Amino acid sequence: MARTLVILKGDGIGPEVVDAALKVLDWAAQKGGYAVERQEALIGGAAIDRTGDPFPSETRALVDRADTVFLGAVGGPQWDRHPKNPESGLLALRARMGLWANLRPFEVFEGMESFSPLARPHLRGMIIRELLGGLYFGQPRGRSVVNGEPEAMETSRYARHEIERVVRLGFQVAQRQGVPLVSVDKANVLETSKLWRQTVEEVRQDFPDVPVIHRYVDAAAMEFVKKPELYQVVVTENLFGDILSDLAGGLVGSLGLLGSATVNGLQGSRGLYEPVHGSAPDIQGQGIANPIGAILSVALMMEWSWGDREPAQWIRQAIRDTLKEGYRTPDLGGHDTTESFTGRVLQQMEQIHRKEAMSS
Numbered sequence: 001m002a003r004t005l006v007i008l009k010g011d012g013i014g015p016e017v018v019d020a021a022l023k024v025l026d027w028a029a030q031k032g033g034y035a036v037e038r039q040e041a042l043i044g045g046a047a048i049d050r051t052g053d054p055f056p057s058e059t060r061a062l063v064d065r066a067d068t069v070f071l072g073a074v075g076g077p078q079w080d081r082h083p084k085n086p087e088s089g090l091l092a093l094r095a096r097m098g099l100w101a102n103l104r105p106f107e108v109f110e111g112m113e114s115f116s117p118l119a120r121p122h123l124r125g126m127i128i129r130e131l132l133g134g135l136y137f138g139q140p141r142g143r144s145v146v147n148g149e150p151e152a153m154e155t156s157r158y159a160r161h162e163i164e165r166v167v168r169l170g171f172q173v174a175q176r177q178g179v180p181l182v183s184v185d186k187a188n189v190l191e192t193s194k195l196w197r198q199t200v201e202e203v204r205q206d207f208p209d210v211p212v213i214h215r216y217v218d219a220a221a222m223e224f225v226k227k228p229e230l231y232q233v234v235v236t237e238n239l240f241g242d243i244l245s246d247l248a249g250g251l252v253g254s255l256g257l258l259g260s261a262t263v264n265g266l267q268g269s270r271g272l273y274e275p276v277h278g279s280a281p282d283i284q285g286q287g288i289a290n291p292i293g294a295i296l297s298v299a300l301m302m303e304w305s306w307g308d309r310e311p312a313q314w315i316r317q318a319i320r321d322t323l324k325e326g327y328r329t330p331d332l333g334g335h336d337t338t339e340s341f342t343g344r345v346l347q348q349m350e351q352i353h354r355k356e357a358m359s360s
């Protein structure tokens with residue numbers, strides 16, 4: 001059966017890493033013997049330039065009919081002074097799809113230890129970031145002039161059910177892995193965080209076998225660096241998850257190494273897949289962006305939306321093997337281009353596939 005996919009390449013290095021990821025997807029689909037029907041649409045700054053809207057109606061219509069969406073990245077300095085904001089297109093997409101759990105796995109690949117002074121061998125974990133609430137979406141927000149002076153405001157808001165569903169997912173993932181759940185909040189100050197912590201305490205009654213560690217976000221930032229092995233499954237609100245997942249990028253050696261899946265719980269095929277990094281305007285157009293985050297997002301898509309576990313494992317193994325052989329893009333001290341690195345990953349996948357075919 002054909003799988004359908006909406007592709008939103010976006011801005012900066014978005015198109016570069018998405019093109020790399022699609023090569024891997026095509027290979028896996030061909031080996032799996034199924035077709036992927038792809039439709040492409042505009043988002044972010046590219047959409048502003050063409051239509052005046054960062055999330056145009058044509059894109060909305062396609063997304064509404066789609067189960068699976070794959071995104072590059074949005075934003076860039078050329079839109080800083082534009083009245084419309086590319087990032088608001090991404091937030092509108094996330095809200096429109098109604099997907100609330102953003103899973104951001106991280107892993108120190110073998111040989112990558114020296115790219116972060118903090119990296120530990122074999123370190124891996126996952127940040128589960130609530131994606132539809134908090135400061136990014138709360139109302140009221142905006143600008144005003146008070147006593148002749150410009151003011152700006154945002155609102156952080158969470159309803160209990162919005163916290164409960166993502167916390168429950170956190171418990172389920174931690175239970176599956178047999179590890180503690182680390183819940184990050186700022187309950188010593190913020191009302192939303194007090195409700196968050198109270199909800200975690202209530203939901204934990206249903207998971208008596210999962211130890212819970214509560215941390216305030218400031219202490220968590222310190223401890224993530226000092227004792228990262230504690231942070232195997234982390235559940236947290238939108239803003240804190242955004243910040244801590246970039247910290248995880250630093251911890252494993254590069255932001256370019258992280259993929260993500262945004263889903264509605266353990267079941268269901270609907271998903272939005274995107275690398276954790278942004279549009280990286282500083283390296284845009286040079287052909288040197290690290291495609292690993294985007295390629296790992298393909299693996300997550302195959303697993304979470306399509307239930308294709310085996311090709312997802314081939315992809316991950318091929319990335320490990322390619323790095324182990326010393327191929328790297330410049331963010332990891334290497335000389336590979338996005339294209340040459342992706343070519344190596346494809347070769348590794350071919351080898352893994354051939355070996356498995358011979359042994360079965």
Ligand SMILES: NC(=O)C1=CN([C@@H]2O[C@H](COP(=O)(O)OP(=O)(O)OC[C@H]3O[C@@H](n4cnc5c(N)ncnc54)[C@H](O)[C@@H]3O)[C@@H](O)[C@H]2O)C=CC1
Pocket residue numbers: 013017072073074075076077087090255256257274275276277278279280281282283288289290291293331
């Ligand atoms: N999901 C999205 O679409 C996101 C978009 N952004 C937007 O991206 C633009 C740039 O934001 P920044 O703060 O610079 O964050 P960024 O994630 O784009 O880049 C931060 C640093 O990491 C490097 N980097 C990121 N991805 C890389 C990759 N795949 N390979 C090699 N190096 C990589 C960049 O070169 C840069 O030095 C802004 O407009 C921002 O709003 C930022 C984060 C997420």
Ligand SMILES: CC(C)CC(=O)C(=O)O
Pocket residue numbers: 087090091242276
């Ligand atoms: C650009 C923002 C909308 C979000 C962001 O930084 C992220 O999702 O990682």
Ligand SMILES: [Mg+2]
Pocket residue numbers: 242243246276
């Ligand atoms: Mg971010």
